Amino acid sequence: MSTRESTDLPSxxxxxxxKPADGIVTCDACPVLCRIRPGKTGACDxxxxxxxxxxxxxxxxxxxxTLEQDxxxxxxxxxxxxxAMLRDGASFVTGIGAGTxxxxxxxxxxxxxxxxxxxxxxxxxxxxxxxxxxxxxxIDTDRYLxxxxxxxxxxxxxxxxxxxxxxxxxxLSVGGVHHLTGGSKKEGVITCEAMLALCAKQPVExxxxxxxxxxxxxxxxxxxxxxxxxxxxxxxxxxxxxxFAQQWHGHADEVIVVDDHITGVLSEHQAGRFLDMRPAGIRxxxxxxxxxxxxxxxxxxxxxxxxxxxxxLSIIERIDPKAAxxxxxxxxxxxTGEHAAWFVLDELLVPRAAEMPxxxxxxxxxIGENCExxxxxxxxxxxxxxxxxxxxxxxxxRLTRSVRAEITRVTSGGAPxxxxxxxxxxxxxxxxxxxxxxxxxVPTPALVAPLEFTVPLDAYRAMGGHVEHVxxxxxxRGEARVEARDWPAVNPWPLR
Ligand code: SF4
Numbered sequence: 001m002s003t004r005e006s007t008d009l010p011s012x013x014x015x016x017x018x019k020p021a022d023g024i025v026t027c028d029a030c031p032v033l034c035r036i037r038p039g040k041t042g043a044c045d046x047x048x049x050x051x052x053x054x055x056x057x058x059x060x061x062x063x064x065x066t067l068e069q070d071x072x073x074x075x076x077x078x079x080x081x082x083x084a085m086l087r088d089g090a091s092f093v094t095g096i097g098a099g100t101x102x103x104x105x106x107x108x109x110x111x112x113x114x115x116x117x118x119x120x121x122x123x124x125x126x127x128x129x130x131x132x133x134x135x136x137x138x139i140d141t142d143r144y145l146x147x148x149x150x151x152x153x154x155x156x157x158x159x160x161x162x163x164x165x166x167x168x169x170x171x172l173s174v175g176g177v178h179h180l181t182g183g184s185k186k187e188g189v190i191t192c193e194a195m196l197a198l199c200a201k202q203p204v205e206x207x208x209x210x211x212x213x214x215x216x217x218x219x220x221x222x223x224x225x226x227x228x229x230x231x232x233x234x235x236x237x238x239x240x241x242x243x244f245a246q247q248w249h250g251h252a253d254e255v256i257v258v259d260d261h262i263t264g265v266l267s268e269h270q271a272g273r274f275l276d277m278r279p280a281g282i283r284x285x286x287x288x289x290x291x292x293x294x295x296x297x298x299x300x301x302x303x304x305x306x307x308x309x310x311x312x313l314s315i316i317e318r319i320d321p322k323a324a325x326x327x328x329x330x331x332x333x334x335x336t337g338e339h340a341a342w343f344v345l346d347e348l349l350v351p352r353a354a355e356m357p358x359x360x361x362x363x364x365x366x367i368g369e370n371c372e373x374x375x376x377x378x379x380x381x382x383x384x385x386x387x388x389x390x391x392x393x394x395x396x397x398r399l400t401r402s403v404r405a406e407i408t409r410v411t412s413g414g415a416p417x418x419x420x421x422x423x424x425x426x427x428x429x430x431x432x433x434x435x436x437x438x439x440x441x442v443p444t445p446a447l448v449a450p451l452e453f454t455v456p457l458d459a460y461r462a463m464g465g466h467v468e469h470v471x472x473x474x475x476x477r478g479e480a481r482v483e484a485r486d487w488p489a490v491n492p493w494p495l496r
Contacts, residue, residue, distance in 0.1 A: 022037070023037065023038040023049070023052050024036065024037055024038075024049070025049045025052065025053065025054045026054075027042045027047045027054055028102060029046070029047055029056075029099060029100045029101070029102050030044070030100065030102050030129050030442040030444065030446075031102070031444060032044075032442060032443060032444060034047070036048060036049040036054070037049060038051070038052060041057065043442070043443045044440060044441060044442045044443060044448075045057065046058065046099075046440050046442075046448070047099075056097060056098075056099040056481070058096070058097040058437065059097050059481050059482060059483035060093070060094075060096070060097040060098055060110070060476075060479070060481050060482050060483065061094045061096035061097050061413070061435060061450075061483055061484075061485055062086065062091050062092065062093050062094065062476070062482055062483070062484050062485070063091070063092045063094060063414045063435070063484075063485055063486070063487040063488075064085065064090060064091055064092075064484045064485070064486065064487060065090055065486075065487040065489075065493060085484065086473050086474055086476055086477050086482075087473075088114040088115045088116065088473060089114065089115070089116050089117070089495060091114070091473060091484075092123070092414055092452075092487065092493075092494055092495055093110055093112045093123055093125050093452070093473070093476070094125060094411075094413050094414050094435070094450050094452060095125040095126050095127050095128075095412070095413065095449075095450030095451045095452050096127075096413050096435060096437070096438050096450045097127075097481070097483070098110050098125045098126055098127050098450065099126075099127060100126060100127045100128070100129055100448070101126065101391050102129065104387040104388055104389075104390040104391050105390055106391065107391055107466035107469040108124045108125060108126040108391035108392060108466075109125065109126055109127075110123075110124075110125045110126075110471070111123075111124045111125075111465075111466055111469045111470050111471065112124075112125070112470070112471060112472070112473050112476070113457060113470050113471070113472055113473065114472075114473040114495065116495050116496075119456055119457075120456065120457035120458075121454060121455070121456055121457065121495060122454070122455050122456070122457050122460040122465065122470060123452050123453070123454045123494075123495075124391070124392045124452065124453045124454075124455075124460075124465070125450070125451070125452045125453075126388065126391050126450075126451055127440070127448050127449070127450055127451070128382065128384055128388050128448065128449050128450075128451045129442055129444075129446050129447075129448050130382040130383070130446055130447050130448070130449060131177050131180055131181055131444065131446040132176075132177045132382060132383045132386075133175060133176070133177075133180075133195075133380065133381060133382035133383070133446070133447050133449070134160070134173060134174060134175035134176040134195075134381050134382075135160075135173075135174040135175050135195055135198055135199070135378055135379065135380055135381070136171065136172075136173060136174075136378075136379040136381060136428070137171065137172040137173075137174055137198070137216055137376060137377070137378055137379075138166065138169045138170075138171055138376070138377040138379075139169055139170045139171070139172065139214065139216060139222045139229075139374075139376050139377075140168060140169050140221075140222070140229065140232035140372070140373075140374035140375050140376070140377075141169070141170055141222055141224060141229045141232070141306075141374055142168065142233050142259070142260055142305060142306025142335065142336070143170075143212065143224050143229065143301075143302045143306055144211060144212065144260070144300035144301050144302060144306060144308075145162060145170045145172075145208050145211050145212045145214055145224070146162045146208030146209060146210050146211020146212060147162065147210055147211065148162050148163065148164065148165075149161055149162060149163075150162045150208050150209045150210050150211055151208070151209045152172050152174060152206050152207075152208055153206060153207050153208070153209070154190055154191075154193075154194045154204060154205070154206050154207075155190055157183075157184075157186060157187045157190040157191065158179065158183075158187065159174050159175065159179050159187075159190060159191040159194050159195075159206070160172055160173050160174035160175060160176070160179065160191075161173055162208060162211070167236075168232045168233045168235075169232070172206075172216075174191075174194065174195065174198070175191055175194075175195045175447075179191040180192060180445055180446065181444070181445070181446075188445045189445060191445070192441050192445035192446070192447065194206070195447055196439055196440075196441055196447065198216065198217075198218060198378050198431070199218075199378065199380055199431045199438070199439040199447070199449075200431075200436075200437070200439060201217065201218045201219060201378075201431060201432065202217065203215050203216070203217040203220070204216055204217070212224050212225050212302070213225055213226075216376045216378070217376055218376055218377065218378035218431050218432050219375060219376070219377075219432045220375065220376055221373065221374050221375060221376070222374060222375075222376050224302065225302060227302075229374040230336075230338075230373070230374060231336040231337075231338065231368060231371035231372070231373065231374055232336075232371055232372045232373070232374045232375075233259070233305070233306075233334075233335035233336050233371060234335055234336065234337075234367050234370045234371050235335065236259050236261045236262040236264075236335065237257035237258065237259030237261070237262045237263045237264035237293075237294075237305065237335060238257075238259075238262045238264040238269065238292070238293045239264075240257040240259070240264060240333075240335050240367065241255065241257055241264035241265075241266050241269045241271050241272075241292065242269075242270075242271050243370070244363055244366070244367065245266060245269070245271035245272060245274075245275060246275070247362075247363045247366070248266065248331065248360070248363055249275045249277070251329075251357060251359045251360050251363075252266075252329050252330065252331045252360060253267070253277075253278075253280055253328045253329045253330065254266055254267050254280035254282055254328065254329070254330045254331070255330075255331045255332075255333065256282070256284060256312070256315075256316075256330070256331070256332045256333075257305070257333055257334070257335060258297065258298075258304040258305040258307060258309060258312060258315065258332060258333070258334050258335075258339070259305040259306065259307070259334070259335045260298075260300050260301075260305055260306035260307045261295075261306075262289065262293045262294065262295060263284055263286065263293075263294045263295075263297040263305070263315070264292055264293060264294075265282070265284060265292045265293075265294065266292065267279050267280045267292075268291045268292035269291060269292025269293065270291065270292065271292075272292060273291070278323070279323050280323060280324060280328060280330070281319055281320030281321070281322065281323025281324035282316060282319050282320075282324065282330065283316070283317045283318050283319070283320065284297050284315050284316060284317060285297050285298070285315050285316075285317045286298075286315070297309075297315045298314075298315055303339075304334045304339045305334040305335045305336075305339070306335075312332040312339070312341055313332075313343075313351055316351070319345070319349050319351075321349060324345060324349050325345070325349075326345055326346060326347045326349065327344060327345065328344070328345040328349075329342070329343075329344055330342070330343040330344070330345065330351055331343075331356075331360055331364075333364055333367065335367070336367065336368060336371050337364045337365065337366075337367030337368035337371070338368065340356070340364045341353060341356075342354050342355065342356035342357070342360060377430065377432075378430070378431045378432070379428045379429065379430055379431070380412075380428065380429050380431055380439075380447075380449060381426070381427070381428045382426070382427065382447075382449060383424050383425065383426045384410070384424075384425040384426075384427060384451055385400055385423065385424030385425035385426065386424075388451070389425070391466075392453055392463075392465060392466070393460075393463045393464045393465045393466070394464045394466070395463060395464035398462075398463035398464055399425075399453065399463055400423075400424065400425055401463075402455060402459060402463050403419060403425050403453075404419075407455060407456070407459050408453050408454065408455040408459070408463075409453070409454045409455070409494060410425065410427055410451065410452070410453060411451075411452045411454065411494045412427070412429040412434060412438070412449060412450055412451055412452070413429075413434040413435050413438040413449075413450045413452075414434075414435065414452070414487065414488070414491060414494055415429050415430065415433040415434045415488075415491050416429070416433070416491060416492055416494075417429045433488065433490060433491055434450075435485055435488070438450055452494065454494055454495065457470075
């Protein structure tokens with residue numbers, strides 16, 4: 001089954017009930033309602049017609065761990081497992097490969113019970129189809145990626161925008177319902193493809209209007225305008241002064257830490273005053289915030305400390321002869337230690353480049369040592385508070401309340417999620433914590449993501465759950481469609 005049917009939405013004629021003689025089956029797992037001929041797959045490649053039966057093509061993924069509760073993984077001898085080892089408390093059925101029941105008035109595809117320490121637990125699994133979903137990208141760099149609100153593009157189509165920078169990181173917001181379904185068809189398709197690639201931990205190159213070209217890959221260093229980012233800054237300029245002031249004291253008369261956010265000046269800073277340092281009289285450009293802390297010393301860029309500075313002396317506005325003196329020693333350094341220069345003031349109080357003393361170089365290197373590796377983080381965010389809940393319970397608001405009360409645990413492919421406060425079940429999950437091949441798509445376009453709701457049986461019954469559709473875990477034994485994978489030990493075990 002390798003040939004897919006048309007990806008276009010079907011005509012009204014095509015939606016007519018299939019004649020059994022055709023052997024065609026209609027997939028009702030999403031609104032596209034593909035009519036699939038024998039031996040073919042639907043538009044998303046998730047479902048196929050296998051001997052006249054609608055079949056979910058990927059296996060249902062079950063995560064396994066040892067019973068010792070010590071985090072050791074169950075060995076599978078490298079072979080695909082047929083479900084023979086399913087055990088209460090050691091096997092967790094994920095939504096990966098579970099399929100979707102659409103429309104959602106049907107119970108979820110798998111509602112599985114297992115006994116945990118004498119308590120019957122229910123795990124309801126499904127593959128959610130999300131138009132309302134997006135990605136939050138955290139890119140550890142001080143380099144300028146583009147102005148806030150600027151368009152983020154892939155192949156010329158806008159897939160998102162630059163949002164508020166965070167400490168040591170630039171943030172992009174990608175996807176969302178407006179790019180998936182609110183623009184042109186091409187915009188929706190490219191947005192969906194880019195999101196899917198990012199969720200699959202693949203690299204995606206994006207350009208930012210008025211800014212940089214960046215390659216983003218979950219768990220990897222960003223590549224900005226062709227340069228791989230190595231380090232995340234140790235802190236802003238002021239924080240760097242605070243951390244290293246003691247180590248510079250006695251070896252330098254002034255230290256200026258160049259930073260796009262706050263440039264720090266040691267002798268004026270609280271840390272320098274604490275050390276009884278004399279004011280050096282070197283005034284940097286920009287707007288003084290508080291003593292020794294300056295905003296806007298330069299424009300943002302890809303130079304020193306996320307500014308456009310390539311010559312550090314260019315940010316010195318003046319040197320006050322009443323405070324400065326010949327022979328004064330000045331260190332200028334960036335917040336990653338990647339850029340550093342040593343100067344000594346001459347008789348005319350002009351800073352002259354000189355060889356950096358070993359005691360200073362050690363501290364500059366220590367700035368670099370204290371920087372964490374720069375990484376890209378990709379968080380998938382979606383709303384599971386809509387009709388999907390009807391697959392769990394006939395009274396959906398009770399599921400929402402149960403999640404809010406932390407009676408029902410939500411996971412995505414077994415990975416922990418953060419559920420936002422307020423209405424709905426709006427969750428976020430780090431894609432690097434999820435098993436491989438967790439995500440899919442449908443051509444509406446929308447992303448498909450696994451979801452599991454785990455709840456004690458009594459609470460499930462009380463919320464109006466579909467208890468008549470509960471099946472014991474061991475009934476999955478022997479099903480060819482089940483594939484076991486090692487539980488990722490970085491995640492908390494969901495059946496607690
Ligand atoms: S796109 Fe996929 S899920 Fe949707 S109807 Fe077609 S085969 Fe089924």
